[in-house]
Amino acid sequence: xxxxxxxxxxxxxxxxxxxxxxxxxxxxxxxxxxxxxxxxxxxxxxxxxxxxxxxxxxxxxxxxxxxxxxxxxxxxxxxxxxxxxxxxxxxxxxxxxxxxxxxxxxxxxxxxxxxxxxxxxxxxxxxxxxxxxxxxxxxxxxxxxxxxxxxxxxxxxxxxxxxxxxxxxxxxxxxxxxxxxxxxxxxxxxxxxxxxxxxxxxxxxxxxxxxxxxxxxxxxxxxxxxxxxxxxxxxxxxxxxxxxxxxxxxxxxxxxxxxxxxxxxxxxxxxxxxxxxxxxxxxxxxxxxxxxxxxxxxxxxxxxxxxxxxxxxxxxxxxxxxxxxxxxxxxxxxxxxxxxxxxxxxxxxxxxxxxxxxxxxxxxxxxxxxxxxxxxxxxxxxxxxxxxxxxxxxxxxxxxxxxxxxxxxxxxxxxxxxxxxxxxxxxxxxxxxxxxxxxxxxxxxxxxxxxxxxxxxxxxxxxxxxxxxxxxxxxxxxxxxxxxxxxxxxxxxxxxx
Amino acid sequence: xxxxxxxxxxxxxxxxxxxxxxxxxxxxxxxxxxxxxxxxxxxxxxxxxxxxxxxxxxxxxxxxxxxxxxxxxxxxxxxxxxxxxxxxxxxxxxxxxxxxxxxxxxxxxxxxxxxxxxxxxxxxxxxxxxxxxxxxxxxxxxxxxxxxxxxxxxxxxxxxxxxxxxxxxxxxxxxxxxxxxxxxxxxxxxxxxxxxxxxxxxxxxxxxxxxxxxxxxxxxxxxxxxxxxxxxxxxxxxxxxxxxxxxxxxxxxxxxxxxxxxxxxxxxxxxxxxxxxxxxxxxxxxxxxxxxxxxxxxxxxxxxxxxxxxxxxxxxxxxxxxxxxxxxxxxxxxxxxxxxxxxxxxxxxxxxxxxxxxxxxxxxxxxxxxxxxxxxxxxxxxxxxxxxxxxxxxxxxxxxxxxxxxxxxxxxxxxxxxxxxxxxxxxxxxxxxxxxxxxxxxxxxxxxxxxxxxxxxxxxxxxxxxxxxxxxxxxxxxxxxxxxxxxxxxxxxxxxx
Numbered sequence: 003x004x005x006x007x008x009x010x011x012x013x014x015x016x017x018x019x020x021x022x023x024x025x026x027x028x029x030x031x032x033x034x035x036x037x038x039x040x041x042x043x044x045x046x047x048x049x050x051x052x053x054x055x056x057x058x059x060x061x062x063x064x065x066x067x068x069x070x071x072x073x074x075x076x077x078x079x080x081x082x083x084x085x086x087x088x089x090x091x092x093x094x095x096x097x098x099x100x101x102x103x104x105x106x107x108x109x110x111x112x113x114x115x116x117x118x119x120x121x122x123x124x125x126x127x128x129x130x131x132x133x134x135x136x137x138x139x140x141x142x143x144x145x146x147x148x149x150x151x152x153x154x155x156x157x158x159x160x161x162x163x164x165x166x167x168x169x170x171x172x173x174x175x176x177x178x179x180x181x182x183x184x185x186x187x188x189x190x191x192x193x194x195x196x197x198x199x200x201x202x203x204x205x206x207x208x209x210x211x212x213x214x215x216x217x218x219x220x221x222x223x224x225x226x227x228x229x230x231x232x233x234x235x236x237x238x239x240x241x242x243x244x245x246x247x248x249x250x251x252x253x254x255x256x257x258x259x260x261x262x263x264x265x266x267x268x269x270x271x272x273x274x275x276x277x278x279x280x281x282x283x284x285x286x287x288x289x290x291x292x293x294x295x296x297x298x299x300x301x302x303x304x305x306x307x308x309x310x311x312x313x314x315x316x317x318x319x320x321x322x323x324x325x326x327x328x329x330x331x332x333x334x335x336x337x338x339x340x341x342x343x344x345x346x347x348x349x350x351x352x353x354x355x356x357x358x359x360x361x362x363x364x365x366x367x368x369x370x371x372x373x374x375x376x377x378x379x380x381x382x383x384x385x386x387x388x389x390x391x392x393x394x395x396x397x398x399x400x401x402x403x404x405x406x407x408x409x410x411x412x413x414x415x416x417x418x419x420x421x422x423x424x425x426x427x428x429x430x431x432x433x434x435x436x437x438x439x440x441x442x443x444x445x446x447x448x449x450x451x452x453x454x455x456x457x458x459x460x461x462x463x464x465x466x467x468x469x470x471x472x473x474x475x476x477x478x479x480x481x482x483x484x485x486x487x488x489x490x491x492x493x494x495x496x497x498x499x
Numbered sequence: 500x501x502x503x504x505x506x507x508x509x510x511x512x513x514x515x516x517x518x519x520x521x522x523x524x525x526x527x528x529x530x531x532x533x534x535x536x537x538x539x540x541x542x543x544x545x546x547x548x549x550x551x552x553x554x555x556x557x558x559x560x561x562x563x564x565x566x567x568x569x570x571x572x573x574x575x576x577x578x579x580x581x582x583x584x585x586x587x588x589x590x591x592x593x594x595x596x597x598x599x600x601x602x603x604x605x606x607x608x609x610x611x612x613x614x615x616x617x618x619x620x621x622x623x624x625x626x627x628x629x630x631x632x633x634x635x636x637x638x639x640x641x642x643x644x645x646x647x648x649x650x651x652x653x654x655x656x657x658x659x660x661x662x663x664x665x666x667x668x669x670x671x672x673x674x675x676x677x678x679x680x681x682x683x684x685x686x687x688x689x690x691x692x693x694x695x696x697x698x699x700x701x702x703x704x705x706x707x708x709x710x711x712x713x714x715x716x717x718x719x720x721x722x723x724x725x726x727x728x729x730x731x732x733x734x735x736x737x738x739x740x741x742x743x744x745x746x747x748x749x750x751x752x753x754x755x756x757x758x759x760x761x762x763x764x765x766x767x768x769x770x771x772x773x774x775x776x777x778x779x780x781x782x783x784x785x786x787x788x789x790x791x792x793x794x795x796x797x798x799x800x801x802x803x804x805x806x807x808x809x810x811x812x813x814x815x816x817x818x819x820x821x822x823x824x825x826x827x828x829x830x831x832x833x834x835x836x837x838x839x840x841x842x843x844x845x846x847x848x849x850x851x852x853x854x855x856x857x858x859x860x861x862x863x864x865x866x867x868x869x870x871x872x873x874x875x876x877x878x879x880x881x882x883x884x885x886x887x888x889x890x891x892x893x894x895x896x897x898x899x900x901x902x903x904x905x906x907x908x909x910x911x912x913x914x915x916x917x918x919x920x921x922x923x924x925x926x927x928x929x930x931x932x933x934x935x936x937x938x939x940x941x942x943x944x945x946x947x948x949x950x951x952x953x954x955x956x957x958x959x960x961x962x963x964x965x966x967x968x969x970x971x972x973x974x975x976x977x978x979x980x981x982x983x984x985x986x987x988x989x990x991x992x993x994x995x996x
Contacts, residue, residue: 115855160699173699174671187942195851195884195919199927200939200965201947202657202670205702226752255723297794354692358612387692422692430696442697445684449954450698456953457946468697 010077010097015054018075022057022099025067030105032056041100044085044092045147049432053080053094060105062180062188062218069215070186072099072462080464081212083124083155086147088350089431091158091211091467101216103154109133110219116194117224118177123154123217127161130222139224142169145427146335157217160209162427164260164334165291167385169225171427173208178221181207184214184463194221206453211429212464214457228293231259232303233321235330236288236310237281241265241368241380244286245361247313248384251290252357254309256302258385262289267344267379268337268392275340278333281317288315288384289334291327337381338392345377345394347403349410352428353417357387363416367391370416376409388426389417414440430468436475438468507574507594512551515572519554519596522564527602529553538597541582541589542644546929550577550591557602559677559685559715566712567683569596569959577961578709580621580652583644585847586928588655588708588964598713600651606630607716613691614721615674620651620714624658627719636721639666642924643832654714657706659924661757661831662788664882666722668924670705675718678704681711681955691718703950708926709961711954725790728756729800730818732827733785733807734778738762738865738877741783742858744810745881748787749854751806753799758882759786764841765834765876765889772837775830778814785812785881786831834878835889842874842891844900846907849925850914854884860913864888867913873906885923886914911937927965933972935965 022031032038033055043050059065072079078098085092094100106122109129113119114137119130127148130141144163145151151161156172157179169175178192191204207214238244244263251261264272266285272278280287290306292299307318321327333340341348355363364380371378379392391413395406414424414437424430424437438447450469455461466474519528529535530552540547556562569576575595582589591597603619606626610616611634616627624645627638641660642648648658653669654676666672675689688701704711735741741760748758761769763782769775777784787803789796804815818824830837838845852860861877864886868875876889888910892903911921911934921927921934935944947966952958963971 116853173702183942183946187946189943189946193918194853198920198938199922199931200935200943201950202702202706203946203950205670205699209696209699295795295798297798298792301792301794356613356691421690423690423695425696434696438697441695445680446686446697449680449684449686449700452953452956453698453700453950456949459949 010054012054012097014075015077015097018071018077018099019055021071022055022068025071026057026059026064030058030060030064032058041082041085041094041102044082044087044090046088046090046431046433049090049093051094051096053100054096054098056100056102058102058105062182065101065103065216065218066182066186066188068099068101069182069184069462073185073460076460076462078462078465081154081158081216083152083158084126084147084150086151087155087159087429087431088352089425089429089433091429091431091464092155093432093467103152103216106218112137112224113194114139114224118194118221119224120219120221121153123152123157123220125153127151127153127156134224135227138227140227141175141222142225143172143175146338153220153222154217157208157220158210158212159427159429162383162388164262164383166383166388166427167261168257168259173205175223176204176208176220177223179204179207179217180219181215182218184458184460188218192221209429211431211468213454213468215463228295228299230296230299231291231293231327232299233327233330234290234292234303234306234310235280235319235321236290236315237284237317238286238288238313238315239284241286241364242361243314244288245364245384247288247310247315248360250309250313251306252385254305256305258290258302258306259293260289260291261383261385262334263287263380263382263384264334264337265380267377268341268381269333271340271344271379272333272337274343276332276336278329280333281319289330334381338390341379341392341394345396347395347397349393349406350428351389351391351393351410351413352425353389353391353414353422354426355387355389355417355420355422357385359420359422360384360387363389363420366416367413370409370412374405374409376406378409383426387422389413432467432474435466435468435470438470507551509551509594511572512574512594515568515574515596516552518568519552519565522568523554523556523561527555527557527561529555538579538582538591538599541579541584541587543585543587543928543930546587546590548591548593550597551593551595553597553599555599555602559679562598562600562713562715563679563683563685565596565598566679566681566959570682570957573957573959575959575962578651578655578713580649580655581623581644581647583648584652584656584926584928585849586656586922586926586930588926588928588961589652590929590964600649600713603715609634609721610691611636611721615691615718616721617716617718618650620649620654620717622650624648624650624653631721632724635724637724638672638719639722640669640672643835650717650719651714654705654717655707655709656924656926659880659885661759661880663880663885663924664758665754665756670702672720673701673705673717674720676701676704676714677716678712679715681957681960685715689718706926708928708965710951710965712960725792727793727796728788728790728824729796730824730827731787731789731800731803731807732777732816732818733787733812734781734814735783735785735810735812736781738783738861739858740811741785742861742881744785744807744812745857747806747810748803749882751802753802755787755799755803755882756790757786757788758880759831760784760877760879760881761831761834762877764874765838765878766830768837768841768876769830769834771840773829773833775826777830778816786827831878835887838876838889838891842893844892844894846890846903847925848886848888848890848907848910849922850886850888850911850919851923852884852886852914852917852919854882856917856919857881857884860886860917863913864910867906867909871902871906873903875906875910880923884919886910929964929971932963932965932967935967
């Protein structure tokens with residue numbers, strides 16, 4: 003493990019401010035304490051630290067100049083898009099510069115001939131589809147936060163979404179990037195042509211969680227909007243029956259755009275929050291969405307109905323239009339937030355298992371829940387084995403948080419034991435950095451460290467995220483200190499300015 | 500540019516032999532001069548150098564141990580699969596160890612539940628499909644050499660094939676790798692689960708041309724064989740008319756599995772070699788292959804016929820069965836070799852342009868050819884803008900090779916000027932290393948160098964391939980010395996053992 007970087011002296015950080023103002027303009031640098039405090043966490047709010055200084059660049063050149071200055075001065079920087087991340091990847095540092103891309107929101111080009119769009123990193127995910135829709139095109143990756151999350155953040159996290167099963171992750175849709183390296187060079191990776199020689203560092207950059215620099219311009223693939231979309235909602239008595247239906251659909255060679263599953267507790271939460279009106283009494287629901295040429299979609303929908311019925315579905319609904327489709331999805335997309343209606347506090351877990359292990363892992367989670375008395379609601383991308391267990395607890399009850407964290411950690415153990423992964427799409431950030439030695443051996447981690455150091459020799463790019471460090475995880479590599487929700491000490495509360 | 504590594508003293512290389520024998524066994528180390536000579540080049544035979552010693556490991560552990568020994572001793576190694584590469588990426592070194600994976604041919608697992616196969620790197624590309632076919636599955640990437648080329652080599656080159664348009668390159672089909680790093684560690688990247696945290700070094704490894712180590716085990720995605728395949732052959736008077744048909748097919752939203760084009764000269768060569776019986780008098784033929792559910796394929800085939808006719812096709816044939824399909828493809832797949840029937844010598848070029856620039860670039864190539872009096876036959880993956888111009892010359896005529904090389908180089912200039920790339924699928928190797936500064940600026944190349952050095956700090960992994968070095972390209976970065984076919988001095992002809 004690399005050493006933790008030494009913390010920047012507040013006086014030195016203060017001397018940077020005029021130089022940052024020279025780069026980003028007066029209104030592009032935030033030093034006011036109450037304004038800085040609004041950036042103290044991303045979507046994972048139990049990690050918080052007030053940033054030492056916040057910059058809001060408007061151009062790629064400004065981003066590069068800020069990073070160059072940080073590199074020259076040995077000051078850490080943390081990139082932030084819309085702040086919707088769920089692994090504290092954009093957790094600020096009191097001793098560093100928070101670089102926020104929210105002013106870089108220009109859609110540079112919608113190029114229908116080459117079926118791509120060129121955008122700045124602060125553009126919201128859904129805005130690409132909005133700009134492409136008049137031409138009959140759309141941008142495929144669709145995280146639940148797509149109305150607000152930024153494309154730059156999607157690249158940092160290699161974001162997925164409900165439709166990854168058929169369409170893949172962000173990495174499958176980015177054709178080219180301009181990035182500002184941690185030393186402040188602007189470099190181009192990939193482009194509109196389908197293949198480029200040399201190392202494909204684009205794949206490594208995507209999902210690197212801000213540790214290799216900041217994307218300053220993004221070229222994404224646009225897909226032609228499908229001729230037809232059909233959304234089915236199938237209700238089952240049990241999660242097992244729903245899981246069997248998923249297996250039979252995949253085995254039959256049908257490739258839906260999405261297969262989502264929610265269990266009884268998740269349904270209860272969604273009903274309480276958004277009255278999505280799912281079939282009463284369901285132990286599990288499946289949302290199966292099919293898209294493509296109309297003739298295919300109709301044939302596949304008939305097949306999916308047959309297979310769901312064969313696996314015990316007691317009710318199957320089909321959305322007959324956009325409004326009904328939106329209503330079916332509303333329950334699913336609001337599920338995380340909805341859990342707040344039925345529990346004072348909860349942990350959103352994110353793990354992956356090979357699809358074939360899904361049934362067994364769900365059984366194990368149910369057993370864990372029964373044994374511990376901790377309720378677990380399951381919402382997941384069933385088609386690709388990406389689980390989002392929601393571990394519920396009452397934070398007013400002493401020790402409940404710790405017991406929930408234990409169950410949440412045990413769920414990750416299950417994922418690892420079945421050959422899966424500690425995160426599907428929420429990333430590692432600060433939150434799971436100490437879990438990395440559970441998946442990777444020292445040689446693997448050392449290879450990643452060397453790679454990181456090659457592109458960030460000064461160690462200024464989002465330090466202490468993604469990879470374990472002694473300060474975060476204790477001195478003995480492989481020994482995991484705690485699990486969440488164990489907030490870091492919020493060191494940044496002191497006023498710098 | 501990094502310095503060229505100093506050459507290993509032959510005596511020191513000789514002292515390695517007993518240690519290599521201890522690792523790979525007596526029969527796993529080749530020192531005999533005439534046997535070594537059979538490895539002197541890959542598919543690009545005008546670069547040749549006899550390897551100092553050849554090893555034939557049988558296991559991942561043996562590969563790692565050989566690489567570790569090379570690293571400890573500072574001896575370069577060159578990886579080689581089946582030796583079918585077309586950029587001299589497997590060009591041996593007289594001062595180094597050639598690591599050949601041809602004995603690692605085990606298909607470890609065909610896992611139909613998880614739709615993947617686990618294989619050793621020496622397995623031939625087509626053997627994966629042969630093993631998966633009884634289950635109704637296949638492996639999609641299909642370079643023309645697929646009967647013999649190895650999966651490990653496909654990974655080194657990120658190989659494409661005729662069906663990349665719809666199915667993508669090798670990188671889109673690899674789920675996981677075990678690699679031996681240049682320092683001799685065995686590291687796992689990716690796996691059967693769809694996403695893993697940490698840096699996605701798999702994407703960077705795929706296409707790294709042996710400069711980051713050797714893949715010792717490969718997990719590839721298997722696809723379900725399509726319900727129906729239809730292959731159309733459309734004949735046009737001119738390349739322009741064929742190009743217009745390609746544009747109209749893509750614009751109509753039809754996504755064929757393959758769209759291949761051959762011009763009159765390429766057709767002439769194919770006829771001379773394999774009597775493929777294409778429509779007489781064609782100035783260009785298109786092969787359009789459609790696959791998927793039968794109802795789609797039939798609808799798309801009708802649409803493609805209509806669009807080709809609208810663009811001036813004077814004859815359209817449809818393969819009515821596997822034998823006819825094979826015959827249509829035979830002309831295309833044999834085209835490179837076939838050119839030998841109509842010209843004593845030729846250069847196979849490999850470049851990419853954005854699809855929308857195809858018509859213009861082909862016009863420019865015709866003009867280049869007319870002005871220089873050098874014949875150019877065009878065979879290309881029309882759907883994704885990957886050109887394979889074959890530049891013909893008579894090597895008995897003084898200066899003809901140089902003039903052909905000039906035309907070949909000018910074609911790459913065209914590709915670069917149109918925002919394309921100097922290689923689509925054949926790789927950089929030795930052959931195009933000196934062209935890299937034409938595409939990448941010093942900051943880009945330095946980033947790649949740092950990345951390479953992070954994973955290969957000793958510089959022993961396939962040195963002087965992929966990235967330019969002073970020895971290969973002259974002392975001044977950015978200045979390109981010559982173009983091919985300028986064989987390297989064959990320094991390895993001296994007998995070491």
